[in-house]
Structures are given as structure tokens and as C-alpha cells.
Amino acid sequence: MKRIFQSILYIVFVFVSFWAIIKAILAYENPFSLYENPLVWTLIAFLGLVVLAKEYFSVTMQKIAEELKMEKEGIVPEEVDEWAWAKKLLKRWTKSREIGEEEEIILDHNYDGIKELDNVLPPWWVYLFYATIVFGVVYLIRFHIAGGDTPEMEYEKAMAKAKYEMEQYKKKTPNTFDVESVALLTESADLQRGKAVFNLNCASCHVRDGGGGIGPNLTDEYWILGGGFKNVFKTIYTGGRDGKGMVAWKGVLKPQDIQKVASYVISLGGTTPAKPKKPQGEIWTGEEE
Ligand code: HEC
Structure with missing residues (x-):
């Protein structure tokens, strides 16, 4: 129960930050200029840090739990693998099964000797999928409900602006010849x-x-x-x-x-x-x- 609550909190945090960044990018004229809008970069860095910290925390906790288990069972840990954390991270984000464990998820069906594994969807894919849903909702609200500018409207606005600027320019420089x-x-x-x-x-x-x-x-x-x-x-x-x-x-x-x-x-x-x-x-x- 506690874990689920934590996960939901985390996902909400990530999406809210994401939303805030998108909003900021849409609102500012030069959102990625560090000098003009340092807040955008601060927010992106902060979001990245929190995600990294969360992953690091989970991996370490898992490691500690495993070590404790090994100690309990009296197994001496073999030489420490320097890349163990990366492998674990990869495993967490793909949820892939070791080849030795495939027996557990193999399906009964046998198609002329070809068998199928009942793999779960890898978490990286699932989160990406959730992100597209959130994006879709944001897009729907922004462009179809709140009435954001369509490309056509953007084009017309840009043309109107250019026309206005041209008129201003002509007023300022009366010597230019107008056919x-x-x-x-x-x-x-x-x-x-x-x-x-x-x-x-x-x-x-x-x-x-x-x-x-x-x-x-x-x-x-x-x-x-x-x-x-x-x-x-x-x-x-x-x-x-x-x-x-x-x-x-x-x-x-x-x-x-x-x-x-x-x-x-x-x-x-x-x-x-x-x-x-x-x-x-x-x-x-x-x-x-
Ligand atoms: C190489 C010969 C030539 C030169 C040089 C020339 N024109 Fe012409 N111009 C013509 C011809 C031939 C026509 C008829 C065009 C047509 O029928 O479409 C014509 C037509 C015109 C017309 C329209 C007449 C009508 O009945 O509608 C004007 C005005 C005119 N020229 C002015 C000028 C001016 C001003 C210059 C100099 C800057 C000039 N032309 C130089 C050969 C020339």
C-alpha cells in the first residue's frame, strides 16, 4: 500500500513538473535562453535530479536488501561487479527475465515447435505510453477546448505582423519606391x-x-x-x-x-x-x- 502511494506521488510529481516546463516553454519567447529565463533550466535540472535520485535510491535499497538476504542465508557475495547498478537499472526498466527463468513464463501453446513467452510490457515502454496519453490530453485541451492557435492562425498572425512591420518601415523610410x-x-x-x-x-x-x-x-x-x-x-x-x-x-x-x-x-x-x-x-x- 505504501509503495503504491509512493509510486503515484512520484508519477504525479514528474507529470506536474513536466507540465510546468511545457507551460514555461510555451509562454516565454526565448525559453532556452539561460540568461533570460534561468527558471526553465533550473526546473529541467531539478526534475532530472529528482528522477536520478529516485532511481539511485531504489537501486541501493534493492542492493542492501539483497546483501541482507545473502548474509542471512550465509552466502558470501562474489567479487563486486562495478556495473551491477547499471545492470539492475536496466533490469528495472526492462523487467527482462533471465534465460534460466524462462520456464516460468512460457505459454502452453506450441505452434509447430515454436513457443511463446508471456513477457510483461517493459516499464520504459509503459511510462512512455502514459506520457503520450498525458500529452494527448494536454494537446486536446489546449487546441480543441481552450482554442490554441492552429498552424493556419499562426500563419495569418505572422503575415499580419509582417505587413504591419513593412508599413512601419515604409513610413520611416519614405524614399523607398512603391510600384x-x-x-x-x-x-x-x-x-x-x-x-x-x-x-x-x-x-x-x-x-x-x-x-x-x-x-x-x-x-x-x-x-x-x-x-x-x-x-x-x-x-x-x-x-x-x-x-x-x-x-x-x-x-x-x-x-x-x-x-x-x-x-x-x-x-x-x-x-x-x-x-x-x-x-x-x-x-x-x-x-x-
Ligand atoms: C527595341 C525597340 C523598343 C525600345 C527600345 C522601346 N520600345 Fe516601347 N515598344 C516597342 C514595341 C515593339 C512595342 C509594342 C509592344 C507590344 O505590342 O506588346 C512597344 C510598346 C510600348 C508602349 C505601349 C504602347 C501601347 O500602344 O500600348 C509604351 C508606353 C512604350 N513602348 C514605351 C517605351 C519606353 C518609355 C521606352 C524606353 C524606356 C521604350 N518603349 C523602348 C519597342 C520598343
Whole structure:
């Protein structure tokens, strides 16, 4: 009776400590940092010590009992085996039978000469099994009853956090270029820069006055890939249709320069080039953005 009580107490202690460690690990951001959370390591070390001490105590008690028994029966203990404690520990955790004792647990059945031993489940396995049950209960409560975060929710939270951080970063560094919110420029300095970029990179195909050559006329209201600043910017940034000759300029020109040259292209609208190429595409009726 006393033994059972002790065993239960011990198992409860181990599980409660285990639970506390898991809780601590879940609650802290860096649970294994000795500097930030020395308590976690203290608890783990303490739990390990108690388990070790308990095993050591049991093994020694068993040894003493055996020695007493041998003394009583008048048997002189043979040379002391240095590893006796380890063997005993192994035996305690596996409950294996000596080969000589197998007669006791052999089953009556005889399958064509093959016989079976009725071994008990080894304690290491049984305790592991209990641990999985406890884990299962904890898991069930945490994720299905208390509503802990599922991987999906964790993912969404992480994405929301990243988005927030990105916004904060953009606010702090207003010079970074955002392709999504790029807008038409009308300052003459910007258009001058756009013109310079155009003459250098685009005139070979679109001609200096935008009248068109290899590339389409940029001064008329007909557009293949959509008119308006947003579309023009996008075409220059990501290029025209495959194989047509209009490459993506995003890796070649700075985004700021693409914004300026796109603004310049828009400013060419309605001008009269010397030799206008005949219209290509559709009349763009979308709003000028
Ligand atoms: C190698 C020749 C070539 C060069 C250089 C070139 N383009 Fe083009 N561009 C084209 C062709 C060809 C098209 C038609 C693409 C298509 O049909 O998909 C085009 C289409 C465009 C369009 C869309 C026209 C429409 O009707 O939708 C714009 C805007 C444009 N180019 C601007 C520029 C700018 C600005 C530059 C310089 C940064 C440039 N292009 C350099 C050949 C060129």
C-alpha cells in the first residue's frame, strides 16, 4: 500500500513538473535562453535530479536488501561487479527475465515447435505510453477546448505582423519606391529628365517625337497595352507582349526614371509628330490616372 502511494506521488510529481516546463516553454519567447529565463533550466535540472535520485535510491535499497538476504542465508557475495547498478537499472526498466527463468513464463501453446513467452510490457515502454496519453490530453485541451492557435492562425498572425512591420518601415523610410502607388509627375524638371531618358533609351524604336517606328506611336489615343499613366508605367516597367520587342525596363532603369519617362510619354499625348505611325490597338477611353 505504501509503495503504491509512493509510486503515484512520484508519477504525479514528474507529470506536474513536466507540465510546468511545457507551460514555461510555451509562454516565454526565448525559453532556452539561460540568461533570460534561468527558471526553465533550473526546473529541467531539478526534475532530472529528482528522477536520478529516485532511481539511485531504489537501486541501493534493492542492493542492501539483497546483501541482507545473502548474509542471512550465509552466502558470501562474489567479487563486486562495478556495473551491477547499471545492470539492475536496466533490469528495472526492462523487467527482462533471465534465460534460466524462462520456464516460468512460457505459454502452453506450441505452434509447430515454436513457443511463446508471456513477457510483461517493459516499464520504459509503459511510462512512455502514459506520457503520450498525458500529452494527448494536454494537446486536446489546449487546441480543441481552450482554442490554441492552429498552424493556419499562426500563419495569418505572422503575415499580419509582417505587413504591419513593412508599413512601419515604409513610413520611416519614405524614399523607398512603391510600384503600387506610383503617380504621374507634371513638374517640368521631372519631364525634362523623362525626355532625356526617352531620347537615350526609347527613341530608337519610338522615334524622338514619339511618332513610332519599330514601336507604336505614343502620341495618338490608340494603345495596344492600355493608355493612362498606370498602364503606360506598367508596360515600361514589365515590358510588352512576348516577342514584340518591348523589353521590361525595371532592371535597366531606376524605378524613379521609369516614373519620369512614363510621365513624359503621357505628356506627348496629343502632340503632332513629323511622321506618325498609323494607329495600333484600341482607342483608350479609360480615365487618365
Ligand atoms: C527595341 C525597340 C523598343 C525600345 C527600345 C522601346 N520600345 Fe516601347 N515598344 C516597342 C514595341 C515593339 C512595342 C509594342 C509592344 C507590344 O505590342 O506588346 C512597344 C510598346 C510600348 C508602349 C505601349 C504602347 C501601347 O500602344 O500600348 C509604351 C508606353 C512604350 N513602348 C514605351 C517605351 C519606353 C518609355 C521606352 C524606353 C524606356 C521604350 N518603349 C523602348 C519597342 C520598343
